[in-house]
Amino acid sequence: MVKDTVPSIHFYDQDFVDMYNRTWVWVEELWKPGTPENGFVGDYLSYPGQTTFNQFESCMSALFLVYSNQLYSPYALLDFFYSKQEENGAIRSNYSLEDGAPVLNDSNPEGVSPCLFAYVEYTFFHKMGNKKRLKEVVPKLEKYFEWLELNFKSENGLYSVPVSACESGNIPRKGMVYPIDFNAQLALNALYMSEIGDVLNDKELSFRYKRMYFGLKTRINSMMWDSETSFFYDLNAKEKKINTKFIGAYWTLLGQIPNDERGSQLIEHLRDSKEFGTDNPFPGVPVSSPHFSEKGNGWCGGVIPINTFMVVKGLAKYDEFIFARECAIRHMYFLLDTLHPDADKIDDVWEGYLSNKEGKSVTTEIKNFPRRRYLPMSGLVTVAMMIENIIGMDISLPRKTVDWTMTSREVMGIEGLSLKRNLITILSTKNARGWEIRLESEKLYYFTIEILDEDKKKTLPIPSGKCSMLVDKL
Numbered sequence: 001m002v003k004d005t006v007p008s009i010h011f012y013d014q015d016f017v018d019m020y021n022r023t024w025v026w027v028e029e030l031w032k033p034g035t036p037e038n039g040f041v042g043d044y045l046s047y048p049g050q051t052t053f054n055q056f057e058s059c060m061s062a063l064f065l066v067y068s069n070q071l072y073s074p075y076a077l078l079d080f081f082y083s084k085q086e087e088n089g090a091i092r093s094n095y096s097l098e099d100g101a102p103v104l105n106d107s108n109p110e111g112v113s114p115c116l117f118a119y120v121e122y123t124f125f126h127k128m129g130n131k132k133r134l135k136e137v138v139p140k141l142e143k144y145f146e147w148l149e150l151n152f153k154s155e156n157g158l159y160s161v162p163v164s165a166c167e168s169g170n171i172p173r174k175g176m177v178y179p180i181d182f183n184a185q186l187a188l189n190a191l192y193m194s195e196i197g198d199v200l201n202d203k204e205l206s207f208r209y210k211r212m213y214f215g216l217k218t219r220i221n222s223m224m225w226d227s228e229t230s231f232f233y234d235l236n237a238k239e240k241k242i243n244t245k246f247i248g249a250y251w252t253l254l255g256q257i258p259n260d261e262r263g264s265q266l267i268e269h270l271r272d273s274k275e276f277g278t279d280n281p282f283p284g285v286p287v288s289s290p291h292f293s294e295k296g297n298g299w300c301g302g303v304i305p306i307n308t309f310m311v312v313k314g315l316a317k318y319d320e321f322i323f324a325r326e327c328a329i330r331h332m333y334f335l336l337d338t339l340h341p342d343a344d345k346i347d348d349v350w351e352g353y354l355s356n357k358e359g360k361s362v363t364t365e366i367k368n369f370p371r372r373r374y375l376p377m378s379g380l381v382t383v384a385m386m387i388e389n390i391i392g393m394d395i396s397l398p399r400k401t402v403d404w405t406m407t408s409r410e411v412m413g414i415e416g417l418s419l420k421r422n423l424i425t426i427l428s429t430k431n432a433r434g435w436e437i438r439l440e441s442e443k444l445y446y447f448t449i450e451i452l453d454e455d456k457k458k459t460l461p462i463p464s465g466k467c468s469m470l471v472d473k474l
Contacts, residue, residue, distance in 0.1 A: 005071045007417040009391060010427055012410055015336050016386065023382040026375060027065075027072055034076075039083065039100035042076030047374050052094040052103050055081055055113040056167045057376035059120045060306055064384040066127040069418040075133070078120065082140045089147030093165065107164040114167055114185045115148060117141055118192040125199065129397035129420050134196055138205065141193060145212075148186070156239060157219045159183050169299025170365040171246045171284045172291050178235035180224050181248030187216040188255035199398075217257050225258070230265035232258075245269070247276065247284050247307045253314025263318045270311065271323070278303070278355035280334040281327040282311050287355075294354070296361025298369050302352035303331070303361070305377040312389055321392070322407050322452060328389040331381060334358060349378040387414065393426070395419065400445040402426065408453040409435045409471060419445065428471075435471040449474065 006024050011017050030047060034040025040053070045061045058081065062074035081091050084100070092111030094103040104111045118141055125134055152159045158178045166179050173179070190213040197206030224232045226241055232249040233241040250266070252258055258266055269275040275286040284299040284307065285291045296302035308331045315324035337358035339347050351370035352361035360370050387393055391412050394403040397419045404426065413427035425440040426447070437449060439462050450457040451471070458474045 006068050007387075008415045009386065009413070010415065011386075011391065011412045016332060016390065019332070019336060019339070019382050020386050023375070023379055024068070026373060027068070027379070030373070030375060031072055034080075037099050038095075038097055040076070040080050041083070042073070042079075044077055044080070045072070045375060045379075047376065048372055049368060051097055053080060053097060053100075055091065055093045056116070059114075059116040060309075060380055061376040062120050063123060063309075064379040064382075066124060067383055067387055067417075069416070070128070074124070078117065078137075081117075082137065085140055085143065089143035089145075091144050091147075105164075108162050110151065112148070112152060112161050112165045114165075114182060115144070115189045116185060117144065118189045118196060122192040122195055122199075125196075126396045126398060131199065131398070134200060138193075138196065138200070138202075142205075145190075145193070154178070156223070157215060158223065158235070159186055166248065168246065168248050169284065169302075169304065169369075170297070170363060171248070171299050172244065173234055173242070173246070175236040175242055176234040177237045178224075178239070179248070180220070180232045180234050181251045183216060183220055183224070184232075184249075184251035184255045184257060187213055187220065187257060188251065190216060191255060217255070220252065220257050221259075221262075225262065230262070231269065232266070245275070245286050245289065247282055247311070250282075250307075250311045250314050253317055254310055256317050260318070267315065267318065267320060267323075270315075270327075279330065279357075280353055280355050281330060282308055283355040294356060296352060296354050296363065298352065298361060298363035298366045300363075301355055301361070302363075302370075303334070303355050304352050305331070305335075305381045309380040309385055312385060316389070321389075321405055325389050325392065325407060328381070328385045332386070332390065335378065335381060348372050349382075350374065351377055401448065402445060403448040403450070405450045405452065408451065413438075419443075433470060436468050437471065438466075438468045440466045 009017055009020050027045060030045055031043050032046045033043050058077040062077050065072050065074035084095060085091050092102040093113035096103055102111055121137055152161050154160050159182060160177050161182050163173050163176055166182050190209045193209035194206045194213060224235060226233060231245055232252050233243055236242055270282060271277045274288050276282040280303045283301050283303055291300045293301035312324045312328050334353050335349060338353060341347055341358060350360040350372060351374040354361055363369055392405040411429060415425040417424050422441060422443040427438045429436055429438060441462055441464055443464055445462055446459060447462045448459040456474050
């Protein structure tokens with residue numbers, strides 16, 4: 001069975017564990033082979049009602065499939081798009097599930113999509129350790145960057161794409177010409193291209209993309225930040241800020257674009273119950289917006305898991321681990337409360353949720369919204385955020401390190417996680433001797449434990465075999 005192959009998790013709330021396990025069962029049910037007609041080589045994660053392969057959702061799926069111990073390899077999801085790269089470097093946002101042809105429309109005639117390939121490939125490297133793959137994909141990523149630069153970069157140094165290219169649902173962005181989210185995503189991708197250059201010891205690659213990153217970062221900070229409201233905004237054709245707040249501005253945190261002072265100011269909006277700090281974090285527009293709806297109205301007042309994932313990851317970049325974890329846990333409870341609205345009924349997981357009570361976000365503005373069992377979104381929460389932010393583990397296979405950040409002593413951990421050919425188990429338990437970390441590994445690796453409430457931090461080499469450590473003696 002699938003649960004015997006993927007890593008198992010331990011957590012003090014069994015409902016969280018059940019949701020994690022249920023996600024892998026759904027993945028197994030929705031895992032489909034490509035066809036000769038659509039040109040998808042290998043298998044992919046589908047979802048009910050799927051008609052296209054979407055670049056953005058494939059990148060999102062890959063970020064949690066890396067934890068399947070390669071039972072469900074995420075590589076094919078990205079390789080399909082690389083195989084479709086055109087001579088000019090273009091990779092389109094959507095390809096037909098039926099015949100593999102590009103699916104373009106008038107609202108996005110070039111089929112441009114948020115650029116996240118380098119960010120995802122860097123994640124692959126640290127979770128799966130395939131350096132050879134980085135060498136192989138870099139030429140494709142560079143060619144794609146060149147196409148984006150040639151077709152969408154403006155004289156002011158910012159990128160201009162249609163609103164439908166930004167994957168921001170029905171959030172109103174009237175007059176937008178220079179999107180804050182797309183530019184922040186491109187900066188994020190340039191940052192990770194530079195990191196990939198460092199991994200490959202390619203100084204020229206690293207320097208070139210670091211220069212691109214800092215160039216974009218400088219322009220975003222100087223042109224798109226408003227000091228009066230402490231927020232980043234889209235710009236119109238005259239390069240004037242469109243003072244409409246929306247959740248996409250927080251891609252800047254993940255891209256480490258604001259300095260610490262601005263980052264803190266931006267984060268305060270996330271804590272404010274009159275802005276983005278709803279019970280279920282974080283709606284597409286703030287509560288203070290005229291476009292906010294308690295019924296969700298799609299992406300407007302609705303909470304979309306990818307947005308919560310993105311914000312939580314951005315918070316971690318600014319040393320807000322405790323707040324990030326709290327938000328991840330709160331969001332998970334809303335998924336659970338919607339799945340089990342009462343004792344006699346089971347619902348499902350959805351593309352969007354309400355911000356202040358259980359239930360799915362609804363709208364007439366987006367066809368077929370919310371999509372049921374749309375795992376590219378919900379899997380980010382139930383698997384990736386569960387392991388990385390709720391349990392708190394940061395794993396790097398090339399560095400042979402596992403960093404475990406805990407807010408306090410809790411019963412939790414992971415069992416049977418594959419670090420290439422090394423299965424590891426790390427569990428926190430309480431017994432007669434007190435709180436104990438039990439570890440099991442087939443090979444040597446380095447383990448860092450940090451308990452924030454107690455200001456404890458220790459790094460130790462973990463030998464092969466079984467061992468344990470008492471928390472009180474750290």
